Amino acid sequence: MTNPEARPAPRVCTEGGLPGPWAECEGRAPVEIISARAVPLGGPRAMNVRRTLPQRQRSLIGAWCFVDHYGPDDVAATGGMDVAPHPHTGLQTVSWLFEGAITHNDSGGNRADVLPGEMNLMTAGAGICHSETSDPATGRLHGVQLWLALPEGARHTAERAFEHFVPDPVEFPGGYALVFLGSLLDSRSPVGTYTPLVGAELRLASGAEIDLEVDPAFEHGLLVDTGESVTLEGVHVPKDAMGYTGVGSGTLRIANGGGEPARLVLLGGAPFGEEVVMWWNFLGRSTEEIRQYREEWENHGERFGRVEGYVGHGGPGRNRDGMARIPAPELPQVPMRPRRNPAPHVQFDG
Template sequence: MTNPEEHPTAQVCADGGLPGPRAEHGGGAPVEIITARAVPLGGIRAMDVRRTLPQRRRSLIGAWCFIDHYGPDEVADTGGMDVAPHPHTGLQTVSWLFEGSISHHDSGGHAARVLPGQVNLMTAGAGICHSETSTPDAERLHGVQLWVALPEEARHRPERGFEHHVPEPVEFDGGSALVFAGSLLGSRSPVRVYTPLVGAEIRLRPGGVLDLPVDPGFEHGLLVDTGGAVTLEGVRVPEDALGYTGVGSRTLRIANEGDGDARLVLLGGAPFGEEVVMWWNFLARSTEEIRRYRQEWEDHGERFGRVEGYVGHGGPGRNREGMERIPAPELPPVTMLPRRNPPPHARSDA
């Protein structure tokens, strides 16, 4: 999914350094609450997404650098998703749906249908472009779109990768999980990532409690999709918000204290040790790289290739605004200043 902001801010995401000692909060790890901000995806009947990363409070959780949460949206009301071809560099996109169906086409020659409970991972490397549209039979759209920052040794690779995986449910007392990245609860996803990561959908029945074994070298974020009474380490995490715990925990207690089912997305990873400049759909290491990527996209350069098979809601090859591809926003004439990620432990002022 593209970043739809007309004037995207420049960010330099950096490792926060070595963690401090693990603090105690109600007998468990401290939890920082990161609330979402609304961003319109675009169009006459704009589909809104709720963004929890990146923000001023925190730019990365492990290598996860972008979290958009959307729906449930009635396609008849919003017009659905219609994102014309747009570029990416230096990252992987991870598409995970709860409801609906999305058609994906990219310049690596991959065409796929994104369905609930099935992960689709695209690796940009040195450059890729892709389109995303809700399919004609999709009545509702509901899910998350995630980005993962690539480390230096992987971000220049010319291969335009795409992987698909259908994880088997992991049942536990009180609920179940679907592991779409990394390893958790004895389940391992085969999709390739380039830094230590974990990603999973977790469902908890009313009254369900999960004492989740985790890697103590990972920081974690728990996004609440549904469930108005979810706690992480005893701290209430509101719907649409992200509960963040830093490194040092071997077990995280997640509980559903409500009378309805809860659906959650757990994301975690080893703190990312590289500075990453993020602007629009590009991840880079400097302002100069961003300027070059933007100009190459505007010049229809070979770095990004070309999407074949895109059928937008405005007809073959066009979205409902008539665009064949999304033009890059104007780049501010400034050098991008660092916005450093805080150290990998929850802050008490959250």
């Protein structure tokens, strides 16, 4: 998925120290709450997404650098998803659906259907472009779109790639998990990653609680999709928000005190120690790199290749706004200044 902001803010993410909202329950690890901000995806009938990463408060959790949460959207009212070909550099995209279906096309020659409970991972490496459109038969669209930052040793050498994986449910008392990346609950995804991390959907029945064993070297974020009374380490995490715990916890207590089942997405990883400049759909290491990527995309450079077979909601090769590809926004007129990512610990406010 593209970043649809007309004036995307530049970000340079390193270890540092910005305070953020936090809470703690006696005897448990403190939790930082990361609220979502609304971003429209498209034109007048835009499908809105709720973005928890990146934020001013925190830009990365492990290598996870972008979390968009959308739906459930009535496609008849919003028009659904129709993202014309757009570029990426230096990252991997992870698509995970709860409802609906999306058609993916990329310049690596990959065409696939994104379906609920099936992970699709695209590696951009030095450059790729792709399109995403909701299936015409889809009535409701609901899911998350995630990005992973590639480390220096892989961002130029990793080839364009597309991987598909359908995890089996792992049951535990009061619920189950779908582990799509990394390992959790003795379940391991076969999809390799360039940095240590984990990604999983968790389902908790009403009144259920689990002490989830996790890697203490990881920092973790828990996104609440459904469930009004979800707690992480005894701290309430509002719906659509993310609860963050830093490194050092070997067990995370997650509970659903509400009357309905809860659906959650757990993301975690080893702290990403490299400086990353993020602007629009590009991850680089400097303003100069970002400028070069933008110029190459605007000039139809070979770095990104071509998407073949894109059929948008406006017909073959066009989205509903008549575009065959998404143009890059204008770059900021001033140099991109560093915005430091807090250290991998909950930031105590005051």
